[in-house]
Amino acid sequence: MKKQSKWMVGLVCLFAGFMVAVQFQTTAGEPEIRDTRDEWEVREALVKQQDVQQELLQKISEADQTIENYEEKSSAEQVAALKKSIEKLEKKVGLTEVEGEGVSIEISAIFIENIEGVQAYPAVTPQLLSRLLNELNTFGADEIAIGNERITSLSPVRDVNGSTYVNNRPFPPLPVQIKVLTDQPEKLRDYIHASQSKEIFNIENLDLQAEVKEELTLPKYDDPLHLKIFKEIGE
Known part of the structure; x- marks a missing residue:
């Protein structure tokens, strides 16, 4: 693989990691507090965390597929595809009206x-x-x-x-x-x-x-x- 192509794939890996990090960020870094929730609230939180885990697994799978697709493209195609992926991510995380x-x-x-x-x-x-x-x-x-x-x-x-x-x-x-x-x-x-x-x-x-x-x-x-x-x- 050419040096420039390796550089592009490296950026794609970084981008894919950011996609997963965006989804994971809400479950990390919060201060620990005493749990005063009732049984219904605990079950609700458990279901929510299971949904988050499933979404993370899906994002990892999508990221793997994205990397594979980039490796098959030329440098110009990689840049265009990466820009498109960025626009999609910006819309998904709410960076656009x-x-x-x-x-x-x-x-x-x-x-x-x-x-x-x-x-x-x-x-x-x-x-x-x-x-x-x-x-x-x-x-x-x-x-x-x-x-x-x-x-x-x-x-x-x-x-x-x-x-x-x-x-x-x-x-x-x-x-x-x-x-x-x-x-x-x-x-x-x-x-x-x-x-x-x-x-x-x-x-x-x-x-x-x-x-x-x-x-x-x-x-x-x-x-x-x-x-x-x-x-x-x-x-």
Whole structure:
């Protein structure tokens, strides 16, 4: 194999490794905390981790096939194919704005308390939000955005000093709009209205209303990913 071809295959291997790392990143590097989940939540987490493992195995298989395909191409073809793979990855991890049909969900307070003349809104905790996001993914969501924050496999939902943070930024004040792209918007809307999340949100003085939209625009994921090395290959 020519030296240039070996160099290209090396870059492909690096790119393939990055694809797997993107999928794995959400399961690594989190601080260890005491597990206070109930049996249902543990089972839900186990199913989710099994899905993640299956997806990782699929990504590894796809990466192996990608490397094999690159080895069979000329240098010019390798560059073109690599750029195409980068564009596909950017879209998959949310680095591009997307449009399509879907469902608009509004989270609002059922009633607002007035404490000493100050309006007190109910809180959307990380647990509530994570449960809702998990159910949306289970019900067929393709892409999700909360306010101006695109939700991807890299998006953390955390408690920071008693406040909910998404993508390391504060959860916006109520009412909050969640945009969901899906190829079955009516079905997803009906699922939401009959979901456990809606019941639990109601208990916490929060309302979920879902409405089908023919056209929704979701922002790109703002936090940078280090793909510059790949973009410079063909320049």
